[in-house]
Amino acid sequence: MDFSIKTIDAKSALTAHKAIKTGCIVVGVFENKKLSAVAAGLDKHGAIAAALKSGDITGKIGSSLLLRNIADIAAERVLLVGLGEEGSTVTEKAYQQAVQAAARTLLNLGSNDVVLALPSIKDRDISATVRGAVIAFRESIFRADSLKSKKDTAPVGVKKVAIAVATTEATLAKTSLLQSIALANGMDLTKELGNLPPNVCTPTYLANTAKQIAADYKMGVEILDRKQLQALKMGSFLSVTNGTVEPPKFIVLKHMGGKVKDAPVVLVGKGITFDSGGISLKPGAGMDEMKYDMGGAASVIGTMRAIGEMKLKLNVIAVVPSCENMPSGSATRPGDIVTSMSGQTIEVLNTDAEGRLILCDALTYAERFNPAAVVDVATLTGACVTSLGHHNTGLFTRHDAKHDALADELLAAGKETGDTAWRMPIEEAYNEQLKSNFADMANIGGPAGGSITAACFLERFTKKYTWAHLDIAGTAWKSGAAKGSTGRPVPLLTTFLMNRAG
Known part of the structure; x- marks a missing residue:
């Protein structure tokens, strides 16, 4: 699995529906039916808000919902993951459970690449967010079947994960990415x-x-x-x-x-x-x-x-x-x-x-x-x-x-x-x-x-x-x-x- 850093500034977030072209983009939603900044930028025609309003996803920590072929969105798929209570940043527990839910869902998805565009962890620098994403995705593909005569079915899902960060955090995020891969x-x-x-x-x-x-x-x-x-x-x-x-x-x-x-x-x-x-x-x-x-x-x-x-x-x-x-x-x-x-x-x-x-x-x-x-x-x-x-x-x-x-x-x-x-x-x-x-x-x-x-x-x-x-x-x-x-x-x-x- 290949990891990279993708920068998203405030302007890009507002125009995320056309600025981010990928097989799947992962964004966050909150329990009070609010959207994260990038989710709001995607939702020009209200499809995400409608999914929340209908109860298809509650915003509860770790919940998820996959949407496909939304009109006027460059990404082929949008994966919504719950982040719990509203906030511009999220708790470490909420982030970890959200990214783990995303990794599990994406494991058998037809998409080859994904952009992970979740809010950063509250009161932590971007390295915590990057490390959490890398470890969660690597954990999802770890296998212990090396000694089996017939191997378990290998996942056919995502091979490339781009972690979205603010432009001002890009340098630290890239350093952290290399360290996180070594840690994994x-x-x-x-x-x-x-x-x-x-x-x-x-x-x-x-x-x-x-x-x-x-x-x-x-x-x-x-x-x-x-x-x-x-x-x-x-x-x-x-x-x-x-x-x-x-x-x-x-x-x-x-x-x-x-x-x-x-x-x-x-x-x-x-x-x-x-x-x-x-x-x-x-x-x-x-x-x-x-x-x-x-x-x-x-x-x-x-x-x-x-x-x-x-x-x-x-x-x-x-x-x-x-x-x-x-x-x-x-x-x-x-x-x-x-x-x-x-x-x-x-x-x-x-x-x-x-x-x-x-x-x-x-x-x-x-x-x-x-x-x-x-x-x-x-x-x-x-x-x-x-x-x-x-x-x-x-x-x-x-x-x-x-x-x-x-x-x-x-x-x-x-x-x-x-x-x-x-x-x-x-x-x-x-x-x-x-x-x-x-x-x-x-x-x-x-x-x-x-x-x-x-x-x-x-x-x-x-x-x-x-x-x-x-x-x-x-x-x-x-x-x-x-x-x-x-x-x-x-x-x-x-x-x-x-x-x-x-």
Whole structure:
């Protein structure tokens, strides 16, 4: 799908009926039967107003109505989409639902091209409008049928989408368009990795994907294998690999787009390509979804692809510890004590709390980069889903000036993109639950506050830098009929890095 920017000034809007020639033009209508500026410019003979008056479309957010062959309109079709209450601009929610409705309708339309002429999002610059349109249309054509012997019927609809903006916004819109396409490409990669079965998307597959990104975007890459991990004394990470025949991979991908001496931002992604729970075996129902337990790794790799395409002027290093968690005669047992790279010992009370065991060594490894900040991303706890559902990612970090500032950056990036997060507490009181009689700590703290104690566990390995933890267990994938990877939190992470780069 090709995207472009089309400028429409006030004069063009007034004469839209003859000024805009396209296979389809998408315009907005409001619940009080008012028309957006471009819709009013089209409606010289009252056909759109008549459709509203008749009740064929109410203007309710997300509603739509396709009109064809309206007299004296250059566009072959007019797609009306509801924007809710009247306003010269619309809310972000209304815009997103409207553009998603348009994308769905246009998917199987006979038209080859479309002009999207909706009002801009209220209190936001034009980049939010452009990004929302690109992501919605790309989502509508995303397919997860690569391994089907008979592919799903491919859409035959719109191939070219022109996003209408005011002439004064054209420069920013064109820049935003390139960034939005890169972001959509990163999200697609994240979704593809997440949706692949675990017999395909192994740690080796993730490592090869990282190598390909490095080659495509001139990044540095290093893949550490078992012997190198043993030499680094990553006993915690390696303990998770004991029950599987799949070799572990420790992926380091470097985008050094900033100044040589600038401290990098380090993204750490949990890469459990299949999580059976190990000896603490998970229930069979729904276990297939544990292929998504590498959602953190997928989102970090997708983000690296996005910023690579953008040529972002920032130093960013991705660190991805990746392995399977499987039961066997050699698997780690509940009660085993392992020694992490930091030298701290961990009593493994539950082998299904394995994500933190691989992340803690990766967080220790990150110290060598003298990072400006470290953000780890993981499908870490079901407790986070219980707390926040599937709407917000859980954000955890310490409470001081530096960490509050980092949290604010991440929260703002989430709000900016609709890929939202919610800050959760980390307090010393929760650390009491991680006490062990036999080791420096236990790997679980019981069911109460499970997402918080997991974050407290990770926090013990991050004392030497500014750090935040994103628990994406509720946001990285969907279950049910819409089962699949969501591509989150690539928008949040990418925008966070873009904002850092200025």
